[in-house]
Amino acid sequence: MDIVVLDGFTLNPGDLSWAELQQLGTCRIYDRTPAEKVIERAKDAEILIINKIIISEREIDQLPKLQYIGLCSTGYNVVDTEAAANKKIAVTNVPAYSTNSVAQLVFAHILNLCQHVSEHSESVKRGDWAKAPDFCYWNFPLIELDSLTLGIIGMGQIGQAVARIARQFGMKILYHDLRALSDIDKDYRSIDLDTIFRESDVVTLHCPLTPETRQLVNTKRLSLMKSSAFLINTSRGQLIDEKALAESLDRGKIAGAGLDVLATEPPGPDNPLLTAKNCYITPHIAWATRAARQRLMDVVVNNLRCFLDGKPINLVR
DSSP states (O other), X not given: OEEEESSOTTTOSSSSOOHHHHTTSEEEEOSOXXXXXXXXXXXXXXXXXXXXXXXXHHHHHTOTTOOEEEESSSOOTTBOHHHHHHTTOEEEOOTTSSHHHHHHHHHHHHHHHHHOHHHHHHHHHTTTXXXXXXXXXXXXXXXXXXXXXXXXEOOSHHHHHHHHHHHHTTOEEEEEOSSOOSSSOTTSEEOOHHHHHHXXXXXXXXXXXXXXXXXXXXXXXXXXXXXXXXXEEOSOGGGBOHHHHHHHHHTTSSSEEEESOOSSSSOOTTOGGGSOTTEEEOOSOTTOSHHHHHHHHHHHHHHHHHHHTTOOOSBOO
16 A cells, blocks of 8 residues: 655654554655645555645545545544545544643643743742742742632543543532533533633633634633633634634733644734733644654554454544
8 A cells, every 4th residue: 555644743753653554555754745745745645644734625636546544633624524535535533542631731731820830930040039038939829729610611531631630629610512411520510601701710622623613712701701710722723712812811801821722823923812911822732742642653553454454443424
């Protein structure tokens, strides 16, 4: 089989191995592929492995040998799955590989907003502690999580992992999910979206991007939040109206935000969140611990192996 990896660098910048994938066929691996070179590089491919490369109907129509598209991600919106199905091209994804890593970054952002570890460390290095008249000082309010309310929007595997960590901090859990969930802890309270925004001290987003969830965080819902509340997003950037969030932060309508995703990635220099008050942004790294990427690699290879054996798994349609 002719296997082409079009954008392999983020999965494997050099600390993992492609060896198991290479055992499944002739394998060409590109770190990155610009849009104008997708057809050229994939024209003979029977198997495509991609992460964020867009494979639309146009590309599918020009890749006559293509049998399989393997996504190095859970989301599959970069592939025109209907066009793939029409050509009998299998499309697979990788569910649930980064649950614990994403939940970990959620609390990295929450704890950063509560303790400001980096800012206090930099203050000490500037000599502020050496000059202090007292044995300690703090430049920001220090916030204890115990008894605060965490609102989780999207109670899938990641949302539930976040809830388990929050419980260990003594937080109360509210959640909203479009599905009827039967196996959720009875101590977690299911409520409507507006109540989540109104009652929570921290709101964290863990829902997929759909027409219904696009910009679910908007001016109206931000206006419902407490002025002391934080917003966390490790899901999809398009869930948030970024201009509305920047305005809410700059005007002190909410206290802070921790974001790992933005509507456009990488962001343009005019993104208002880059200069918004108390807005902390990480470059889409929640999924990227080595442990999570190794699990991702293992499933990508196993998905393809199962397809070649005639027993496909993790098909997206």
